[in-house]
Amino acid sequence: MKAFQEMKVWPGNTMKFSTIIARAVLGLSLACAGTFAAVAPAQAAAPMQHKQVPGFYRTMIGDYEVTALYDGGGSIDSNLLHGDPALIQSLLARSFQDDPKHVSATVQGFLVNTGSKLVLIDTGAGGHWGGPTLGKLVQNLKVSGYKPEQIDLVLLTHLHGDHAGGIYENGKRVFPNATVIMKKADADFWLSKEIMAQAPEDAKIFFKIAQDGAAPYLAAGQWKPFEGMDEIVPGVAPYAIPGHTPGHTGYMISSKGQSLLVWGDVAHVGAVQMPHPEVGIVFDSDSASAVKTREALLVKLAADKTMIAAAHMPFPGLGRIRKADTGVGYDWVPATFVDLK
Numbered sequence: 001m002k003a004f005q006e007m008k009v010w011p012g013n014t015m016k017f018s019t020i021i022a023r024a025v026l027g028l029s030l031a032c033a034g035t036f037a038a039v040a041p042a043q044a045a046a047p048m049q050h051k052q053v054p055g056f057y058r059t060m061i062g063d064y065e066v067t068a069l070y071d072g073g074g075s076i077d078s079n080l081l082h083g084d085p086a087l088i089q090s091l092l093a094r095s096f097q098d099d100p101k102h103v104s105a106t107v108q109g110f111l112v113n114t115g116s117k118l119v120l121i122d123t124g125a126g127g128h129w130g131g132p133t134l135g136k137l138v139q140n141l142k143v144s145g146y147k148p149e150q151i152d153l154v155l156l157t158h159l160h161g162d163h164a165g166g167i168y169e170n171g172k173r174v175f176p177n178a179t180v181i182m183k184k185a186d187a188d189f190w191l192s193k194e195i196m197a198q199a200p201e202d203a204k205i206f207f208k209i210a211q212d213g214a215a216p217y218l219a220a221g222q223w224k225p226f227e228g229m230d231e232i233v234p235g236v237a238p239y240a241i242p243g244h245t246p247g248h249t250g251y252m253i254s255s256k257g258q259s260l261l262v263w264g265d266v267a268h269v270g271a272v273q274m275p276h277p278e279v280g281i282v283f284d285s286d287s288a289s290a291v292k293t294r295e296a297l298l299v300k301l302a303a304d305k306t307m308i309a310a311a312h313m314p315f316p317g318l319g320r321i322r323k324a325d326t327g328v329g330y331d332w333v334p335a336t337f338v339d340l341k
């Protein structure tokens with residue numbers, strides 16, 4: 001009862017519960033009196049606004065400001081997942097995903113302001129892939145207070161269209177002052193005309209986007225594939241996450257003892273792949289390797305409690321992994337909303 005009698009209504013401000021009730025009653029009486037004194041004529045129905053909140057969300061990792069940027073949302077067909085169909089459907093139903101043909105999925109990139117460099121990790125689809133519900137990352141970057149010209153570095157986890165498509169528009173650089181960086185194995189693969197010629201028809205679009213996107217940066221000398229795992233700028237280092245594509249790479253952000261792993265496409269459908277990391281997806285270049293990588297990485301991230309920035313977990317895609325109470329697989333635990341000073 002003490003908790004109620006002297007409840008804390010705001011940090012540093014304790015007030016007796018009876019006082020709160022008394023003030024609330026008084027406030028209500030005054031409000032009612034005002035309403036009755038000026039009875040308004042019937043209002044027309046308020047039009048619905050049909051606008052969502054701006055598509056960015058900000059948090060701090062040590063001294064570094066991280067902004068999740070929403071590129072858009074859509075749905076994928078659960079048939080694209082590789083695993084026991086009955087298990088997949090039951091996992092989806094358990095997460096209230098009732099339409100197996102349209103499993104909700106989002107795309108986001110992450111902007112890191114180190115204080116001296118502005119680093120964008122993945123760029124969304126840029127209208128080149130995934131339909132009109134994607135391609136909003138630059139718009140949300142602007143709403144978040146930054147301009148594309150301010151970006152110093154674009155780091156790509158891989159060259160799939162929903163990560164690299166946002167770097168170009170009408171043959172031009174969207175980030176004119178940025179050096180675009182990615183693992184060399186990914187650039188070698190997706191920029192190869194020979195490999196593209198042998199690829200299945202429905203995979204050719206990924207090659208085209210990578211090649212069209214690279215062209216204006218190559219011409220400007222701003223396309224820089226890397227081979228080693230050296231830190232790129234202080235506190236931003238590549239992190240090996242092989243399997244999804246030939247050079248798929250995460251980036252570890254570290255500042256003042258805090259860290260955030262931008263993990264690219266470790267998972268596409270959290271409702272299925274967190275409890276059952278052995279379930280793959282058609283987009284994996286090397287499915288066996290992607291599964292092995294995911295299984296090992298989830299063990300480590302659950303143990304380390306590392307914060308994760310995920311391209312396809314529900315926006316803003318920030319969260320952690322913990323071992324599931326069921327004893328099978330993992331839970332994705334979304335980060336809680338924080339206000340920044």
Ligand SMILES: [Zn+2]
Nearest residue numbers: 160162265311
């Ligand atoms: Zn992706």
